[in-house]
Amino acid sequence: MSEALPGMPEPPPPRPPRDAAVVVLVRAGPEGREVFWLRREMTLSFAAGFYAFPGGRVDAADRRVAVQGADGEEATLRVAAARELFEETGVLRARGAVGSAELLREARAALLAGSRPFGEILSGFGLTLHAEDFPFAGRWVTPAFLPVRFDARFFLVEVPPGTAAEVWPGELAEGAWVRPEDALLAWTEGRALLHPPNQFTLETLLDAASVEAARARMAEAPPSEGPGARPIEFQRGVRVLALRTPTLLPATHTNCWVLGNGELLVVDPGAPDPSEIDRLVAHLDGLGRAGLVPRAIFLTHHHLDHVGGVRQLSERLRLPIWCHPLTAERIGLRPGRVLADGEVLTLEGSPDMQWRVLHTPGHARGHLCLVDEATRAAVVGDMVAGVGTILIDPPEGEMAEYLRQLRRLRDLPVRALYPAHGPPLPDGPAALEGYLAHRAAREERVRAALQSEPRPLEEISAEAYADTPTAWPPVAERSTLAILEKLLAEGEARVEGEAWARA
DSSP: OOBOOTTOOOOOOOOOOEEEEEEEEEEEETTEEEEEEEEEOTTOSSSTTOEEOSEEEOOGGGGGSOEETBOHHHHHHHHHHHHHHHHHHOOOOOEEOOOOHHHHHHHHHHHHHTSSOHHHHHHHHTEEEEGGGSOEEEEEEOOTTSSSOEEEEEEEEEOOTTOOOOOOSSSEEEEEEEOHHHHHHHHHTTSSOOOHHHHHHHHHHHHOSSHHHHHHHHTTOOOSSSTTOOOEEEETTEEEEEEEOSBOTTOOEEEEEEEOSBEEEEEOOOOOSHHHHHHHHHHHHHHHTTTOEEEEEEOSOOOHHHHTTHHHHHHHHTOOEEEOHHHHHHHTOOOSEEOOTTOEEEEOBSSOEEEEEEEOTTSSTTOEEEEETTTOOEEEETSSOSSSOOOOOTTTOOHHHHHHHHHHHHHTTOOSEEESSSSOBSOHHHHHHHHHHHHHHHHHHHHHHOOSSOEEHHHHHHHHTTTOTTSOHHHHHHHHHHHHHHHHHTTSEEEETTEEEEO
16 A cells, blocks of 8 residues: 555445354363364455354345244344354254254255255254354454454354364365463464454453353453454554554555554554544553553654654654654654664563564665564565555655565565554465565566557556556556566666657
8 A cells, every 4th residue: 555645536434344143162172161263264355364263244045044032133143153153164053853964064065055045954954043052142343444344243152072063175274173272372472363352252261160151251242443442462462553544545544553562662653633643542541551551653664644643642652763764764753763674673571572673665765564573473564455455656666676575575484464554464475475476467467568669658557457447547557657667677668758668
């Protein structure tokens, strides 16, 4: 992404959340309570690569299935819960004469293929759903800044010891029974990314004396946004507060990352709106009550959607600014510390965190990334995005250098990527490889649009982006220019005035 350009359309309103149901499946294991969790495939549009529980959105057909003890929305949500549980784990939570294991597998396959509705499967086996088998355990709404949103009702379902659950290839990469303490250890070590509802659920299951006590606490879940909201902490010491900023669409927010387990580094407070900085200060105050104290502001680069609130925040909390010297020069503020490639920033806490500084020009000349020495998680600013793509805008942006830095990050290797816009990318090397492949394909289209006779930039851009009709022409033209300058330096293009041709 980049800062907003003149004439850019107004950002759209947040998308309304879709109804969804989630089943937290628990059983007694040989070493204590266990929960069945899943890792979502990297190709999904929502929570790709994250660990979660069985669940999904409500389908229209769910409204046509009867539930004993419930009607209307309460029934529909439980049908969705039962169906998703069966689809994703093979566990059919219904009463009646259940068929053989082989018949259940065939029914599950037919349901996943769309050839046999869930209601027909239930009636074929003589099964009925009962509301009391799916007790309510909380409601979570996806925050407004994310591009895909759900209004998810959670149900805590206890099953007998030894209950088998099986993940088939598809939307899910893996699934397993796990003790809550082992799941939270994986989260602490950066091996499993969690959204707040799932982290809260695991913590509750770990601490509660009984499943009933866990269900009661889960039913009183904190709000997803606003006062009293639970911080979004994807892995231990990596929190985010998305701030509304003047950024390039389709993004509407910039992720302000708050790093550390004692001393905190506040990354990219990009909102010029004082009310957004008020939100950030309130967020930091809440962390302060838990003993977490801001030490400094870190800037990935100088674009307005990353530095719009830095002066306000620095003055209000008396925080020094840490950045690259080129960034300090561009924003006209005296930094408390200028940073160079390879430096390690230590944040004291429980545990300490060490973040290595990488100078990654290409999008901006003073662009910096941070890589956690322990988990290889990377805060990457505008090197990649979880929504949309990154604008390389000459003369500040240089495509060849940007591609070199993408390869550098890929080859370190990094693990999870925490971008400035959109959700995290859990498989960093795969995401970076995808970015490189996308850039190579776009470069090939620009190369194909070059002719022996010079053509204006607008014509070349229109042809190179003909496969992307939604691309905003000013952005497409700036990106095309960045590619043309790379081809010029490599001897594959020539320029005559403002027209371009094959060399």
